[in-house]
Amino acid sequence: MEGAWRKVRRALGLRLCVHAPRVGGCERRAPAGVGGCRRDVAVTVAASAAEGESGPITPADALRRSTSRGRSSSSSKQGKCAICFATMRSGHGQALFTAECSHMFHFQCISSNVKHGNYVCPVCRAKWKEIPCRSLSSNSPAGRIGINQRSPQQDPLMALNRQVPNRRRDARRLRTPEPADYNDDEPLQHKEAFDNLNFGSSRTAGISSYPEFLAVPQSSSIDGFDILIHVKAPTASPDHVTVSLANESSVRSTSRAPVDLITVLDVSGSMAGTKLALLKLSMGFVVQHLGPSDRLSVIAFSSTARRLFPLRRMSHHGRQQALQKINSLGAGGGTNIADALKKAMKVIEDRSYKNSVCSIVLLSDGQDSYNISSNVQGTSADHRPLVPSSIINDERNMVPLHAFGFGADHDSDTLHSIAEASGGTFSFIEDEGVMQDAFAQCIGGLLSVAVREMRLSMECVDPGVQLCSIRCGSYPSKVARDGRNGSVDIGHLYADEERDILLAVTIPKSREQTSLLRVACAYRDPVTNETIKIQGDEVKIKRPTSIVSEPVSIEVDRERNRIQAANSIESARAAAERGTLSEAVTILEDCRRVLSESFASQSGDRLCMALDAELREMQERMANRQLYEASGRAYMLSGLSSHSWQRATARGDSTDSTTLVYSYQTPSMVHMLQDSQNHSWRSLMQGNSPLSRQ
Known part of the structure; x- marks a missing residue:
């Protein structure tokens, strides 16, 4: 036995103190977080014919499980990895690594963490002098399965751990030829699986009107009388159904529109370490909350961009493949946002099938280093090269791009301009710990789209009434030359989402009650594709003979x-x-x-x-x-x-x-945000979870 351990020590090439663990657990000599951490590092090879846990460990699982690490000593005594929380004992074909700060991990879990340059303990944040940087030797006793004898198909994470960071190899990988056309998207879920389900809703959008005053004297004429038009999307359906599919046992779904989601992720050098780990965690959360009818494609970019996988349905198999690809991401290189956005739009334009809802999510922590050009004075930049022409030129079929600026060094002006041009939003993530929450809030909305292509129209009723202006933020609007009608293109709305449009009209003198406006809207139901039209009540005001003192609405x-x-x-x-x-x-x-x-x-x-x-x-x-x-x-x-x-x-x-x-949070956003916070590594680290109090 002693000779075998010496072989392990030589293979690792580390100055380690190697010892065999006691049966049923691992010896610990110092509690977590104690300043006097011991320097010896124990590596135990548990070799047997058992293959160990099957399937990839998701980023969400890995980082979330590791957050009980403030009390990880008890977990180690129970023989559990402080990162993935899986069992660590003989007979599971897993190498065990105990760091100099006394925290224990599976070898493949921790080597995947440090291979991108993160030499800090993920539990106590102590800096390590000795790190697991090489795989174990393939020499193993006869009849046993050695660590290196496991194929990438058997253990994808171990395959990643054997990869030593190599910038040239990573660059070659990014230059791997991709298909000329991105028409290899996975077909949509079979329609017949839903034929017997009632996805329609009796709920429709609602319109309310509020004049500035309910009464205006007969002798008064007003230029710029304000009227508020309030629109609310249908309420989210609370019903859930179980759908049996040919290739899946059962799938939990909701009566909502399926989504085609393209995530564009910055993996430049500045994302190395904790940022990349939290990005993987956040993407794991997104993947786990997409349904089997939703499709996902991921674009990763640094100096160049690459598509990790085509639009793929998030069935059980699709999720597993997506998580494996996301887990394989490494950080390095510059920031080429334009190349990434062009690939994202190509995925959308070339797809053979289309879900009724489509959106892009972009996250970056840096400034584009390839396509931004400043003017002579250097006070502003030209963002047009970053935005694909299809985003700007197609207003009716615009795909919203929701941009997330991460940290203090990102180019917020650029990201805001890109989002604004596409009809999407810009979010600022200052604290890396809320990245998952920011993603969750956005996904909570995208997975609850209840209205598509909404257009609000208004028409003056009384001959003397004219529409002066429409104040609706960034939504496209127009007023007819004669001032008799106007419209606002609101686009899509999430369930329970509300919009306020402020109109200004001219009111003439009149002796009778004045009808000001008729308001109506039309939109498409994203599930049934049915066109729905709603007529609002006429906006009227009273015309008393004398001035009436009343408060403004x-x-x-x-x-x-x-x-x-x-x-x-x-x-x-x-x-x-x-x-x-x-x-x-x-x-x-x-x-x-x-x-x-x-x-x-x-x-x-x-x-x-x-x-x-x-x-x-x-x-x-x-x-x-x-x-x-x-x-x-x-x-x-x-x-x-x-x-x-x-x-x-x-x-x-x-x-x-x-x-x-x-x-402006909707109930669906709040629910998704709460789910993220309930599973947040941050709350565990702060001791707000039963796991952290064990």
């Missing part, structure tokens, strides 16, 4: 406050980009004062309080140029994106800020 006042706050944020950002931070702070301060004097604010409206808190946060992030560059700009842009589309975005270090009560 709180709904109208609230929306005016929100629009004014968004305009002030845009003006403050422009001032900050000119280098006048003091002017930017003054603009926000003036807006806060105006909001505080509004009727809604004095009535205790929660939205006004939330707007004030948001503006105050932005002022604080403009305290100096360094702070503004690091987080202020990105925080403001994510706020502008949220207001312009009236859709939830992640801001700063949290997606669940108590101050942002109007954050």
Whole structure:
């Protein structure tokens, strides 16, 4: 036995103290986190004919299980890996690694972590002097299965662990020829599997109207009388069904539209270590929450971009393959966002089959180093080379791209511009620990699309009434030349999502009740593809003979406050980009004062309080140029994106800020966000889980 251990020690090429473990567990000499960590590192080879656990360990499983590591000593005593939480004992064909800080892992689990340059213990954050950087020798006793004797098909993670980081090899891998056409997407789920299911919903979108005042004197004519049009998407169906498929035993599904999702992931050198690990965790969460009717394709990019796999249904087999590909990602190289977006759009344009909902999710922590060109003064950049022409030119069939800027070094201006051009949102992830939460909130919306291609139309009724303007953020709108009608293209809405459109009309003098507008909307049901038309009630006002003292509609006042706050944020950002931070702070301060004097604010409206808190946060992030560059700009842009589309975005270090009560979150988003937080490694590390108290 002693000779076998010496062979192991020589094969590893490490200065390790090697000893055989006691039966049923592994000896530990120091508790986790103690400053005086022992220096000897134990490596145990458990060799037998048993193949061990089958199937890949998902990023979510690996990082989530490792988060009980604050109390991992008890787990090690029970013979469990501190990363994947799988059993560590003889007879499972697994090598065991005990670090100098006394934390224990499966050899393949920890070597996969350190092979990308992360030499810090994932449990206690101690820096290691000795790391597992080579696989064990293939020499093993006769009749036993050695570690290196397992094929990549038997253990994909072990195959990855045997790969020594090699920049040239990685570059060759990125240059591997790809198909000329991306028409190799997996066919959609068989329609007959759902023929007997009632996916339709009796619920429809709703329209409400709120005039600024309910009565206007007969002798008064008003230019710029405000009317709020409120639209709400159908409510999410709580019903779940079980669908039996030919190749799957049972699948849990919901009465919602299936999604084609393309994720574009930055794996440049700056993503190495913890960032990449958390990205894999977040993608694991996404994969686990996609249904068998949803399809996923992943584009990874650094100096060049590559498609990891075509659009594939997230059946059980599809999930396993997707997780294996995501697990195999390594970090290195530059940042070529344009190449990645072109491949993402090619996946969408070349697909042979189409789900009714399609979207792109882009995450980057750096600045494009290949396609951005600044002007002569160097004060602004041209983002057009980054945006595929198909995104800009096809307004009716626009595919929303939701961009996520990660950390202090990303180019928030570029990502915001890309998202804005496509009709998507920009989110700012300041704290790496909430990356999964940000993804969860976005996916919660995409998996609940209840309305497609919605168009809101309005028509003046009384001959003297004219439509002056439409304030609807970034949504395309138009007013007829004669001012008699107008429209707004809202596009798709998530279940329970709401939109507020503020109209301004001209009211003539009149002795009778005045009918101002007729409002209607039309949209497609994303499940049935049926066109649904809804007619709203006429907007009318009374015409008394004398002036009547009445308060302004709180709904109208609230929306005016929100629009004014968004305009002030845009003006403050422009001032900050000119280098006048003091002017930017003054603009926000003036807006806060105006909001505080509004009727809604004095009535205790929660939205006004939330707007004030948001503006105050932005002022604080403009305290100096360094702070503004690091987080202020990105925080403001994510706020502008949220207001312009009236859709939830992640801001700063949290997606669940108590101050942002109007954050446009839908119930589906909240549910997905809660699910992410319940399985968050961060909550475990903070001791808020029973696992961390073991």
